[in-house]
Amino acid sequence: MRTYRMLFVGLLVVANYFLSTLATPAAARTAGIVAPSVPADVFTCVGTVGAATIDGVVRSPGDVGVQGVTVELHSLSGTRAKAVSTNAAGAYAFTGVRDGSYLIRFNPQYATGALLDEWYDNKADQASATPVVVGKGRGASCINATLAAGTQISGRVTASDSAAALQSVNVLVYDAAGKHVASGYTDVSGNYSTSPGLRTGIYRVYFASPIGKPYLAEYYTDKADLATADLVVVTAPAASTGVDAVLAPAARISGRVTDAVTGAGLPDVYVAIDGYSVYTDANGYYTSTAGLASGSYEVRFGPISNDSDYIEQRKSATLTAPNLLAGVNAAMEKGGRITGRVTDSDGNPLKDISVFVGDETNGVYQRYVSTDAAGVYTARGLPTTNYIVHFRPSQYVEEYYNDKPDRQAADLVAVTAPNTSSGIDAVLAKGGAILGRVTAADTGAGLDDVSIEVYDISGDYVETANTTATGYYTTSTALPAGSYRVKFTPKDSGAAFGYTPQFYNNKAAFAAADVVTIIPPNTATNIDAALQPGSSISGRVTGVAGAAIESVNVQVYDSAGERVAKGRTNTVGSYVTLPALSTGTYRIGFFPSSVDPGRYLDEYYNDKTALALSDPINVVAPDGITGIDAVLAQGGAISGRVTAADTGAGLSNVLVSVYNAAGEPFAYGYTDASGAYTTSALPSGTYRMRFVPQGSGGGNLTKTTSALPSGTYGVRSDQQSSEGGYLSEYSGDAVTLESAAAVVVTAPNVTSIDAALAKGATIAGRVTAADTGTALKDVYVTVYDSSGEEVAFASTKADGSYNIGNGLHPGAYRLQFRSDNSASSYAMEFYNDKATLAEADAVLVTSTTNVNGIDAALAKGSRISGPVTDANTSAGLSRIQITVYASNGSQVAKGYTGPTGGYVTEPALASGSYRVGFKPYGYGDYIGEFYNDKPTLAAAEALQLTAPTNRTGVDAALVKGGQITGQVFTGATTNAAGTVGQPGVAVTVYNSAGLAVATGETNGLGVYTTRPGLPNGSYRISFAPPNHMDYQPTFYRGKLTLATADPVEISAPGTRSGINDTVLPLRAAFLPLTLR
Incomplete structure (x- = not known):
């Protein structure tokens, strides 16, 4: 077998977690996607195997083939595409592999011998793995691995009440970062050994409840959570033995399930509690076998099959370990049925049509059934109430009973248990489809693995398809008549990786996309796209000491401050952004995980604290941008312990909220079982805190705050205890945020703040x-x-x-x-x-x-419903928020329009007088109004409801208005490019009567757009900076009062752009001074 060493210039990009590059066939080109730290030499082993095949042998250090190794095939973008296992000789083979470049992992988790996992070629992680190339009619052979020896953790698990061995205990091993790295199961003697092999290091071990036996889970040794678990120090290749566990008996629950009418025991009924299930025996009896701790639980009783007529029941039970709570019984009643027949427009029965039956209140699917060969379906076990029936075919237009387009318009089907509501039929129509081809703009070749996303005119996602190897696609014939927009997005793991997404017809944004009109049953053809090669941005993220930081979220923003791509650092701190970027100016932010033990702080490139201050990155596609690195500073933290003032015991599940100087929530943490806590990352500063109980009291609670820079901080601990009834308080035993004691944090130090919560009363x-x-x-x-x-x-x-x-x-x-x-x-x-x-x-x-x-x-109440449409086209408008107001002006119910504009408000309303408002939640350019076509709440027409009768036909037809857009500055904030915008400025638009009619907020670059739409007229605008800034609300242009603000004229519809302003600094007030 010959091995060829090939050098490729023009390295290509890889993706999240992965750094590698190489030349690929034109159709699979990844132009401009570059990865840092890629070796210049890429080994491609071409042998006797056929095209689309990768094979090799996995051996142990003794050169013996290893059986049971999972070999994983990963795309360069980070997606696991395939996995196979080695045979008795250690051999494996992938077939049907598409042309491209791949990374291969050898994972010996299910093999014997405590072997270490690795990546090809003898690499420790994904970032350094050597790519394997398949293409030009050739596969890749001799992709071999010799796995190094690691070590194992072993021990024995027994029961504390009998010392008997416990079989089928899942033992999980976590590394120092809290990542699951190995596992094992106890055998009949209670013994276990973990796999795959472990490298030298520090680990923590978790023992799950044994399968089918009521014993409590724990961490080693006898600890309640991962944070407090004892450490197991491993030095490879020496085995770590004697890591034993003695599990305590759990609480148990037992009872009997019977027929409510006959009293006969019901077999095969599931009894579910806390995610575990047992089943009743032939006489209806059950006893739980799960590892249930003391506490309150919901117990659910239900039939196994949808063919049962019994109605699910729920009960509450309070358990105390290790006791058995007996007599938790259920007498199950039979429900009603809904049945019908589904046919096509010619009367032919339709098989395998999915039918969802949900209650009228919130559309939760109570039953999910399918039609048989005769087109007949039956939904059983339905409690007495009204239902919505949804017919969801794959190749026909979906509909709701009775021939309605959405849930809001659906006719209700009344069920009175145990009777059957029959004749709930549907005649389904063929819809339209969209067909086209996606090619590479630079080569003209068809692009495989492009996702076709179809949106309705409102922007709601309605259908998808994928291109074939030749670039062609066809959606299902399920699109109803209407107007649509189509987006083409290359998949991260596919052959089209490296090309930029676009909307039809070569448009960059949804709003600019050409409309595709569907007239069923016809197909819209030639909806094609030619995608341009794009670029990526890559780099490495480290701490001040140079150590790599894993799992940092990297966000890419365009020139308008909108997020357009992202990445995530791998184990060596490297990242590559996706999807591919077109030519333009971008900015990048780095956001470490909130649970990162390093307590690293967010930042923007290049070492800036805000997006507006960040250095811009100029991208010229298809050239990739490398070396966009970040060195994250470590913050401080607040940690402590929250206890009960009356007993001194730690209180678990207390929410610890940290507020900044402006009184805004800035970080948080939760107490653990011992009462300890640590907050999430904070920069240095002064904070205040609140402690609020969230769950059952008792136990010990320990947590620590994450990164905080130097400064003074205030801490508040909020704890809610469903059992304990302890009072929330602020730092320093204060009862308000304003009076809370300040807490100073100096990064990277940890400040200790404890709290003792007093007992209160409960209702x-x-x-x-x-x-x-x-x-x-x-x-x-x-x-x-x-x-x-x-x-x-x-x-x-x-x-x-x-x-x-x-x-x-x-x-x-x-x-x-x-x-x-x-x-x-x-x-x-x-x-x-x-x-x-x-x-x-x-x-x-x-x-x-x-x-x-x-x-x-x-008491039963009433609902309000109706459609919301475009006043000019009569098309239904989705995502319109409907708010119902009581006679005193308070909001009492709301709803949202569905895909065709229908809505139903919730919750139900008592008899009385109400007013209804329509707010374009999903559209910025429509003008909001109140019923019946009124501009204000005071002018709205009142609706008189008489419960429980529903009110229908409360409609609205909205017209498009104008919007205002611009940028807000402080005048003092600059970067290399000059003065930059100020984020977080609240923008309010006032009409001639001085009423606020539209709002907006500046993004990271100070750019804003107001919504909802505005009718023709003259308006004034205020710009209110964030509370913590030394700037005051400013009115357009640079005025101090609303009355003196320059007016802005709106001519609807359309957008009035360039309404920029600079907020004014706070001014000191001087009083006259009289000397005597």
Whole structure:
């Protein structure tokens, strides 16, 4: 076998995590994509194998073939394309490999012998791997590997109550960075050995609950989480033995499931709790075998098959390890059915059509069935309520019953259990399709692996397809009549990698794309694209000491400040951005992971603190840009421990929020089981903190803040405890952010701040349906203090119960009950059966005494629905936000239009008078309005609702207005290119009456665009800089009051551009001084 050494000039780009380059056939060209640190020599082994084949042998250090090694084939862009296993001789082969360049990993996780994984050719990581080339009718042979010996961790796992061996315990090994690197399973004797081999280093070990046995998981040795686990020091090739575990018994639950009418036990019913399931035996009995810790759980009982008529049930259960909670039974009732037949327009039955049946309240799919050969479907086990039936074919136009285009317009199907609602039929029509070819602009060759994305005129994604090896594509015949825009995006792992995406017809943006008109059942043909070769930006990210930083998110911004590409650093800190970039000016930001133990701080190129200050990078496609490196500074941190003031025990799951000098949330952390915490990264400065309990109390809680630069900081710890009822507080035992003690952080040091939370009172109760008395799940219960500020919340469980876990200070509170999900057909109310917050009965809390019995019975309510369309074309508008206002002006319900413009508001509303507003959430250029074609809420036509009757036909036809765009400066912020824009400036547009009618916010380059659209007229604009800046709100142009601002004239529709301004610095006020 001969080996050829080939040198390629003009190295090509690679991708996230991968650095390599080489020449490929024209159709697979990756021009301009360059990678740093790529060896000049690329080894290509061409042997006797056929085209599209890669093969080789994997051996151990003793030159013996190794069976069971997983050989992974990765594209240069970082996607694992294929994987095979070596045979008894250590041989492997990939067939059907497309022309291109690949990286190969040898992973011995399932092989014996504690061998180390590696990349071809004898490389430790992806970044340094040698590429393998397939092309020009030749495969690649002798891609061999000799794996080095590592070491293993081994031990034995037993039960603490019997000392018996525990089989089928999954043992997971994590490296110093918290990455899973090896695993193993205990055998019948409880013994285990991990694989693949481990390199010399420090590791932590996790023992999962054994399969089918109720024992608790733990970390080595007997620790609750990864952070506190004992370290296992490994020195290869010596084995690390005796890493044992003794698992404690878990809590258990048992009961029986029966037929509610006959009382007979029901076999094969699943009982699900905390992600684990067991099944009832032949007589309906069950006992859990999962490793359940003490706590409150939801238990679900349901049939295994969609062919069952039984309705799923849910119950709440509180468990205490290691005890058995017996008698958690369920008496299951039979539900109703929906059945029908699906045919084409000629009456022929359609097989394998997916039918989704969901409840009317939120469209959650209760049942998912398919039609049989006769076109018939049946959905079973449906509780009594109204349903929406959705027919979702692959080659026909989807529809909702009864011949409706979307969920909002669908006819409801009423089901009364255990009866059957029949005749819910559908006649499906063939839609249109889009056909075309994608080629390389530089060669004319067809491009494989290009994703074709079809969007409707509103910008909603509706269909996709992929090009073949010759560049051709065809979408399914499922597109309804209408106008569409098409985007062509090369896949990161495909042959078209390295070409720039575009919209049809050679357009850079969605708004500029040519429209493709579909008239079913016809196909729109010749929707072609010729993609241009593009460029990449690459570099390396390190710490101050030069160590590589992994998993840094790299974001690329265009000249307007919009994100257009991204990358992620690999194990050696290198990155390459994707997708390919066209010629232009770009900026780059580096954002380390929030869980990075190095506590590194964000920055922009080149060592700048803001996007606007960053150095621009000029790209000339197809030439790649290399050497765009970053050295990230290490921040400080805040860490400490949160305890219960009455017991001294650590409190787990306390949210620790850190606020900057402007009072804005800046970083956070959560306490662990011991009460310890560490916040996420912060620069040096002064902060304040809040501690808020979030979950059950007790235990120890430890966390540490991530990167903080030098300075003074304030810390607040917020903890909500569903059981403990401890009070939130701010740093320094303060009750408000303003009075919180300041916390100074000096990077890279860690500041220690502890908190001891006082006990408070809780409020508890139960929520039911007024019409049936049944429990209501997922009802939001919100607590307001005497000033009307929201101070706590909870959700009802399956049995309708709730407990406000946040500790409450003595005082008077008011409660709101707002339904959601399965309960959203019930109207909101305040305690005690009141319509508004002002009318609500007060709930008095004294001392630390818990208040129980604050119940609510919710009545069925009404919904509002209708279509929203374009006033000129009558086309439906999606993503329009509909807001419902009560008579006092408060927002009480909302909805969003679907693909065809229909909407239904949620939650349901009690009888009363309401007003409706339409806000173009997804469109910047449409003018918002209120019902019925009114410009303000005060002028809106009121709707009278009589629950539970729904109100339909509340329509709106929106017209396009004008928008304003520009850039905002501070006048003092500059970079190499001169004065730059100021990010975070709030832009507000006022009409002639002084009312705010549109808003915007400047992006990282100070650029803004207002929305929604504006009608013809004269407007004035304010620019409000972020709170922490020493600048004041400024009115256009450079004025100090709204009245003196220069007016801006709008002629709709269209965009008024160039409305730039410079915000003014704060001015000191001087008082007259009289000397005596």
